[in-house]
Amino acid sequence: xxxxxxxxxxxxxxxxxxxxxxxxxxxxxxxxxxxxxxxxxxxxxxxxxxxxxxxxxxxxxxxxxxxxxxxxxxxxxxxxxxxxxxxxxxxxxxxxxxxxxxxxxxxxxxxxxxxxxxxxxxxxxxxxxxxxxxxxxxxxxxxxxxxxxxxxxxxxxxxxxxxxxxxxxxxxxxxxxxxxxxxxxxxxxxxxxxxxxxxxxxxxxxxxxxxxxxxxxxxxxxxxxxxxxxxxxxxxxxxxxxxxxxxxxxxxxxxxxxxxxxxxxxxxxxxxxxxxxxxxxxxxxxxxxxxxxxxxxxxxxxxxxxxxxxxxxxxxxxxxxx
Amino acid sequence: xxxxxxxxxxxxxxxxxxxxxxxxxxxxxxxxxxxxxxxxxxxxxxxxxxxxxxxxxxxxxxxxxxxxxxxxxxxxxxxxxxxxxxxxxxxxxxxxxxxxxxxxxxxxxxxxxxxxxxxxxxxxxxxxxxxxxxxxxxxxxxxxxxxxxxxxxxxxxxxxxxxxxxxxxxxxxxxxxxxxxxxxxxxxxxxxxxxxxxxxxxxxxxxxxxxxxxxxxxxxxxxxxxxxxxxxxxxxxxxxxxxxxxxxxxxxxxxxxxxxxxxxxxxxxxxxxxx
Numbered sequence: 001x002x003x004x005x006x007x008x009x010x011x012x013x014x015x016x017x018x019x020x021x022x023x024x025x026x027x028x029x030x031x032x033x034x035x036x037x038x039x040x041x042x043x044x045x046x047x048x049x050x051x052x053x054x055x056x057x058x059x060x061x062x063x064x065x066x067x068x069x070x071x072x073x074x075x076x077x078x079x080x081x082x083x084x085x086x087x088x089x090x091x092x093x094x095x096x097x098x099x100x101x102x103x104x105x106x107x108x109x110x111x112x113x114x115x116x117x118x119x120x121x122x123x124x125x126x127x128x129x130x131x132x133x134x135x136x137x138x139x140x141x142x143x144x145x146x147x148x149x150x151x152x153x154x155x156x157x158x159x160x161x162x163x164x165x166x167x168x169x170x171x172x173x174x175x176x177x178x179x180x181x182x183x184x185x186x187x188x189x190x191x192x193x194x195x196x197x198x199x200x201x202x203x204x205x206x207x208x209x210x211x212x213x214x215x216x217x218x219x220x221x222x223x224x225x226x227x228x229x230x231x232x233x234x235x236x237x238x239x240x241x242x243x244x245x246x247x248x249x250x251x252x253x254x255x256x257x258x259x260x261x262x263x264x265x266x267x268x269x270x271x272x273x274x275x276x277x278x279x280x281x282x283x284x285x286x287x288x289x290x291x292x293x294x295x296x297x298x299x300x301x302x303x304x305x306x307x308x309x310x311x312x313x314x315x316x317x318x319x320x321x322x
Numbered sequence: 323x324x325x326x327x328x329x330x331x332x333x334x335x336x337x338x339x340x341x342x343x344x345x346x347x348x349x350x351x352x353x354x355x356x357x358x359x360x361x362x363x364x365x366x367x368x369x370x371x372x373x374x375x376x377x378x379x380x381x382x383x384x385x386x387x388x389x390x391x392x393x394x395x396x397x398x399x400x401x402x403x404x405x406x407x408x409x410x411x412x413x414x415x416x417x418x419x420x421x422x423x424x425x426x427x428x429x430x431x432x433x434x435x436x437x438x439x440x441x442x443x444x445x446x447x448x449x450x451x452x453x454x455x456x457x458x459x460x461x462x463x464x465x466x467x468x469x470x471x472x473x474x475x476x477x478x479x480x481x482x483x484x485x486x487x488x489x490x491x492x493x494x495x496x497x498x499x500x501x502x503x504x505x506x507x508x509x510x511x512x513x514x515x516x517x518x519x520x521x522x523x524x525x526x527x528x529x530x531x532x533x534x535x536x537x538x539x540x541x542x543x544x545x546x547x548x549x550x551x552x553x554x555x556x557x558x559x560x561x562x563x564x565x566x567x568x569x570x571x572x573x574x575x576x577x578x579x580x581x582x583x584x585x586x587x588x589x590x591x592x593x594x595x596x597x
Contacts, residue, residue: 040422043410047474050407050467052429054448058440066447119335124328126335133342139575141528143546144568147553148349151565159348162365195342224327246434253437256530260550277439282535287443294440301435 061291068285081292091293093268094276095300100183101272102252105190106244112191113198118232120199121206138196146260149189150176176262182269186258190251198243205239206232241312245305252301273297353377353565360561376562377570385540386567389548396458396544397526400465404473404522405515407466412477413507417486426474433471438531441468446535456538464536465526472525473518480514481507524578545571 062081066074085091116134120127137145152160153175165171175185209232217227233240255274258264264271264279273293281290347367352360353376355369380386415426445464446455454460484507492502530546537543543551549571552564 040414040418043414044422044426046407047411047426047429047470050463051433051470054444054467055433055436055440057444057447058436061443061447068446115334116338119331119338122331124331124335126332126339130335130339130342133339135579136342136346136576139524139528139579140572141530141546141575143528143530143549144349144572145345147549147564147568148345150553151348151352151561152345157360157365159344159365159367192341192345249435253435255438256546259534260530260553274437274439277437278531278535281439281443287447290439291443294437294443297437298435298440305435 058291059295061288062295063292064288066288066291068282068287074288077288081289082296084289085292085296090268090271091273091276094271094273095297097183097269097271098252098273098297101187101190101258101270102248104187105194105251106247108187109191109194109198109247110240110244113195113202116195116199117202117206118228120203134199135196137193140193142193142256143260145189145193146257149192150261153185177266179266179269182262182266186261186270189257189261190254193257194247194251198247201239201243202236205236209235237312237316241309245308249301249305252297349565350569352561353569355562357560357562376566379560380563380566380570383563383567385543385548385551386545386570388541389543389545390570392458392542393527393545396462396465397523400462400469400526401519401522403462403466404469405519408470408473408477408518409515412474413481413503415474416478416481427478430471430475438468442532442535449536455536456542457536458542461533461536461542461544464532465529468529468532469522469525473522476518476521477511477514480511480518484510520578520581524575527574 063076063078064074065077065080116130120130120134152158155161155172155174155177158175160175161171161173164173173181175181213231213235214227217231222230253274254272255278258270258272259275259278262270264275277290277293277297280286280293351367351369354372354374356371356373356375359370411426415423418426442464445467449455449457449460449463454463488506488510489502492506493499497505528546529544530550533544533547534550537547540548540551545567549564549567552560552567
C-alpha cells in the first residue's frame with residue numbers, strides 16, 4: 001500500500017554514491033553552497049506544501065473512516081477499507097472495465113497513430129491539412145469533445161446512423177445507451193482524443209531514423225513490411241515504450257470524457273474506476289473508502305508499469321547481447 | 323504492385339482526414355443550423371441556411387457569459403501562481419545535481435501516476451475547513467496544485483537547455499547572481515515561460531473534474547460545467563445553442579494550438595502535453 005511513496009524514495013537516490021568525492025571546503029565554495037541552499041528552500045517549499053503534502057494526506061485518508069458530512073471527525077481504521085474493498089464486486093467490475101478501456105484505447109491508438117505517422121513521413125500531398133487535423137483534438141476541452149461525439153452518436157438524426165442507413169445497414173442503434181455498443185463507442189472517442197500526441201511523438205521518432213538504414217535494407221532486398229519490422233519498429237522501440245506507458249496511465253485515470261458521454265451508463269457498462277470512486281466519495285460520501293480505492297488503483301498501475309518496463313528492458317538487453 | 327502503393331496511401335490518408343476532421347466539422351455545422359433543421363430527420367453536413375442565431379442564443383443565456391468570465395479569471399490567476407512558484411523551483415531543479423534534483427524529478431513523474439481522486443480528497447477537506455469549497459478561489463488553488471508538477475517539468479527542461487557557461491561568464495564579469503538571472507537567464511527563458519503559461523492556461527480552462535466536485539452554485543460554474551448542465555435530459559437539449567457554446571469554449575485551445583503548432587510538430591514537446 002505504500003508503493004507510491006516508496007517509489008519516490010529509492011530511485012532518485014541512485015546517483016548519490018558518485019558524489020563521495022572529497023569536496024573542496026574553501027570559504028568561497030561554502031558561501032556559494034549557502035547561497036544555493038537559501039535559493040533552494042524557498043523555491044521548493046511551495047511545491048512541497050501544495051503538491052507533495054496533499055497526495056500524502058490523500059494516501060493517509062485511505063486508512064480512515066472519513067466521511068463527507070458536516071462533522072469532519074474521523075478515526076484510523078487500519079486496513080478495514082481494503083478488506084471491505086476486496087469483496088466489493090462493483091469496484092472490481094469497474095476495475096475490469098477500466099482495464100479494457102485503457103488497454104484497448106492505448107493499443108488501438110498506437111496502431112492508428114503509427115499508420116498516420118508513417119503516412120505523414122512519406123511525401124504525400126494533403127499533408128499540411130492532415131497535420132492540422134491531426135492536432136485539433138489535442139487541446140480541446142474534454143467536455144466539448146464529449147458533446148461533439150454525443151451528436152455523432154445521436155440515435156436519431158445523428159450522422160453515424162444516417163451513414164449506416166444510406167449503405168443499407170441498421171440505422172437505429174442508440175450507440176451510447178446500448179449495453180453492447182456503449183463501451184466500444186467511448187473507446188473510439190478515447191482513440192480520437194489521444195491521436196495527436198501519439199502521432200506527433202511517433203513522427204518525431206520516425207524522422208530521427210537515418211535514411212541510410214532504410215536504403216541499406218532495401219539494397220539487401222527487404223520489402224516494405226520487412227523494412228518496417230526490421231528497421232522502423234526497433235528504432236522506435238524506446239519511444240513506443242514511453243508513449244504507451246504514459247497513455248495507459250492517462251487513460252486508466254481518465255474521468256471527464258466518459259463522464260460527460262455516458263455518466264458510466266448504461267447499467268454501469270462504461271463505469272471507469274475514476275467514475276466509480278467519484279460516486280463513492282461525493283454521492284455516497286465515503287471519503288476514506290474512496291481514497292482506499294484510489295490507492296489500490298495507483299498500486300496496480302505502478303505494478304503493471306513496472307512489469308511492462310522491466311520486460312521492455314530485458315528485451316533490450318537480450319537483443320543487444322546477441 | 324508498386325504503382326498501387328500511392329493510391330492506397332491516399333485512400334488511407336483520406337480515411338484519417340475524415341475520422342479526425344468530421345466530428346469538429348459536424349459540431350460547427352450543427353451550431354449554424356436552425357432548430358427546425360436540427361430536429362428534422364434529414365441529415366446533412368451543410369446547413370440549409372446558415373444562421374448565427376444559436377450563437378446569440380448561447381450568449382444570451384446568462385450562465386454562459388458568466389461562466390466564461392469565471393473560467394478566464396480562474397485560468398489567468400492560476401497561471402500566474404503556477405509561474406510564480408514554478409519558475410524559481412524549475413531553475414533550482416535544473417541547476418542542482420544529485421539527490422534534490424533526483425527527488426524533484428522523481429516526484430514530478432510519480433505525481434503523474436496518481437488518480438485525481440487522491441488529489442481532490444485531501445484538498446477538498448482542507449478547502450472545506452477554510453470555507454472555500456464552492457468558490458472560485460478554492461478552484462484556482464486546486465488548479466494551481468494540479469498543473470504545478472507538469473509546469474515544473476516543462477520549465478526545467480527549458481532551463482537545462484540554457485548553457486550554464488553563459489551564467490558563469492556573466493558572474494565572471496562581476497555581475498551579481500540576480501543580475502545574471504534577470505539579464506541572461508530570463509530573456510533566454512522567455513519562450514519557455516510563454517509555452518508553459520499557455521499550457522497552464524489551457525489546462526485550467528479545459529478542466530472539468532475539480533470544477534464538478536467543488537462548485538455547487540450556478541453563479542460559480544466554469545464553462546465546462548455550464549456546458550455539461552446544458553446537456554440535461556436526453557432529447558430535451560437545445561442542440562444548436564449547445565453546439566455554439568461548445569465551439570466558443572474550444573476557441574482558446576485552438577488559438578493555443580495554432581500558436582504552438584510549429585513547436586509541437588517540431589517534436590520539442592513531443593509526448594509532453596497532457597490530454
